[in-house]
Amino acid sequence: MAPSTTTVSAPQLVVGLLLALTTVAAVSTAESAPAVNTSCVTGSAGAAVSIGYGGARASAGAGMSLGAGVYRATCPRAEEIVRAAVQRAVAADPRMAASLLRLHFHDCFVNGCDGSVLLDDKPPFFVGEKTAVPNANSLRGFEVIDAIKAELERECPETVSCSDLLAIAARDSVVVSGGPSWEVEVGRKDSRTASLQGANTNLPAPTSGVTTLVQKFRNVGLSAKDMVALSGAHTIGKARCTSFSARLSGVGVSTGGAVGASKDLTFLQSLQQLCSGSAGSALAHLDLATPATFDNQYYINLLSGDGLLPSDQELASPGAGAVPGADDDVSSLVALYAFDASVFFEDFAESMLRMGRLAPGGGSSDGEVRMNCRVVNSST
Incomplete structure (x- = not known):
């Protein structure tokens, strides 16, 4: 079963992040992972993930x-x-x-x-x-x-x-x-x-707003929580400048509140320098801090205003807290995953299973x- 995500609001978590961001980034996943039984599986980083399959075989839809x-x-x-x-x-x-x-x-x-x-x-x-x-x-x-x-x-x-x-x-x-x-x-x-x-x-497009993202996932039977968890795949990989040009021009950009304001301008200036003169072909890491490591740094980046794609940064925008049709508070999930990598890992694995069905x-x-x-x- 996935842990509850309803006890702390996004603003409270953001304030806490200011006090504990360094510690969060340094804590190993193995230290924060709960003990699990033999039905669980582990990641190579030591994160234990308990997955409920709902039986030996799970229905994936008519005829399959x-x-x-x-x-x-x-x-x-x-x-x-x-x-x-x-x-x-x-x-x-x-x-x-x-x-x-x-x-x-x-x-x-x-x-x-x-x-x-x-x-x-x-x-x-x-x-x-x-x-x-x-x-x-x-x-x-x-x-x-x-x-x-x-x-x-x-x-x-x-x-x-x-x-x-x-x-x-x-x-x-x-x-x-x-x-x-x-x-x-x-x-x-x-x-x-x-x-x-x-x-x-x-x-979904890299310029999609939260409401559009939620609807795209709902269209295929996935939830807002699935959307936020699966967006965490952007903790690895790269994107071309053409994918985040809206970030550079300031169109549809949200810094995610006070936390993002302190670093956002410097971050955007570094992207402008990278992309200038490249005709949009240059590549930027989706997660500049740990670009080749699958971790929860993606969500920490969003709270700092350092999401690369406009669609990523919008997840931490003030308006993401109550999106029409969303069954979960998007910005609260972002903050929760930023604080607890083990919760993100478990939710990501479960959402991957649901998407796979x-x-x-x-x-x-x-x-x-x-x-x-x-x-x-x-x-x-």
Whole structure:
């Protein structure tokens, strides 16, 4: 069960942060994590995360049922193969952890977790999601997924779906970066279709306000709490200057109150210096303090006014406390996660599981296990 988040208001937590920010940043996750039993899993940083699955198998929607040990009999080394490949990829390119995590997110938010984001365009007969505005020249890591899939096909042909591969690789990317672990539910099938329109309309933009973000998540059956927890994925990775240009011009920017005011101007000036003369192509760390470590520093940054994307910084804005339609106080959750990494880790893992259960609208009856993640089997 997730810990309660309703005892302290955001303003009280922000005031407390002024007194304890240094201590919060230094306290190890292992010291703050509660004792757990054998049903729990641990992150590589030592954070213990207790996950409730609601039974051995969890329904993911009509026609699709997921379980935690589906491949133990049919492909026992599947997760070992994915884990080792992710470790190699991140060792070669630390940014790849965030890229693989983002692939899973962009897959699930468009017609459920069905591997559709991986399909290549075949004009004029098929146009997929890769050229959608949120994805074009932005998503990366496809070659890593290709290499893992090829190895899985050699080990156990036509067994592990590309959509399951994305879910496992996302978990392993978090773990290798120092974040929590969880037992990935698998059993998805790969779609034979994709939706360019869905990718253009369903995925949140880096300029989205809190109300829009909450609605985008509600549209797929996720809560405001899921939105705040999953936004914590921005504790790793980079973004191009074009993604946060609104921060530089002051459009839609909130400093998050008195805490943010002291550092915000200096932070924005450093971004302006980075982006000037780059035609928007320069990259900035989403979390300047601990850019390659999956931790709760992202939320501490928001309270300091140092969120990179406008959509990130808006989570700590004064107006985020009571968003219409939100079932949780967004700004209070930001402050809670800034104070307690173990709570963030547990909520993030649970939200990843819920996102992973987003099923294609028609279930899995029309799905397949692709042999090549870029094309449907009939085209190989």
